Amino acid sequence: MTLTALDIANLFITRHQSLNFSNLSLNKLVYFAQVESLRETGKPLYDSEIQAWQYGPVEPDVYHAFQSYGHEHIANPSKKIVNDAYATNIVDIVAEKYGFLTAYDLVTYSHRENSAWKNTYDGDRNKTITNKDILNSDDVKSYPAREGTMLQDMDDIYNRYHNTFRLLGDA
Template structure:
């Protein structure tokens, strides 16, 4: 099953709050990237369907970034309720509702892998994770364009899967 990145992000934020492990938007972005890479390598399928952009500080899921950007570089202190806007074929709004996060909507085994990955990455500082993503050719080959604010295509699931499959040394969630 593929989830919305916001559901996975909310789960990570909720657990971070419960465990009293402060998490910033930047750190959340890197965790989501490595979790997605893990699922692509181990299952062949993405965990979430949202695109991952190649940004200045590494991989970013724009939908999640914009939801939590109000925290700046500070600690995210609550999960985000999502506003759902339903439109008809003409683009007119026909319904607006709030989607409340429920961790039980995420499979128990998936939650276990998420927590395992987050725990294994906890030994790395946020900027260590940024640096590690900057060392990867997936980002490095576009560095000049990214730094100069030129448009760069987002990561594809296939390129992430291929890169992490071909380079087991970058699967830092496996490092004990």
């Protein structure tokens, strides 16, 4: 069975609701699922086109399927969920490795030096990011770190004001 980016998006929504997907964050995670498959096997997970848009990699079918949500939380999949063990495994790995990132963090990470997006984007939102572009980028060479993310900032605040939070929790 040939999978599409929309199949992968729907798997994320049903398996990892706690990540509170927006269209922006969902598109980035679907992109990183493709990266993970290419990293692991050298083969794509899905056959849908990935494009370099202003805010990073986008799968147009995923974007349009969930466009009506705007910046809001996507609560429901757009179609029936596929049953594919490999795709499910990849989605779970990506949720674990990238799920702590906010939409802003995902955009920042996808825009880093030598990312496939950075190497492809030239202001034309319809330029295709190919599997070769991904394989030749740093996207397949590393995972995001907590450094510089919103989660790290929140942890720093919590650690700095731990007693205050404890007192507020007891109130």
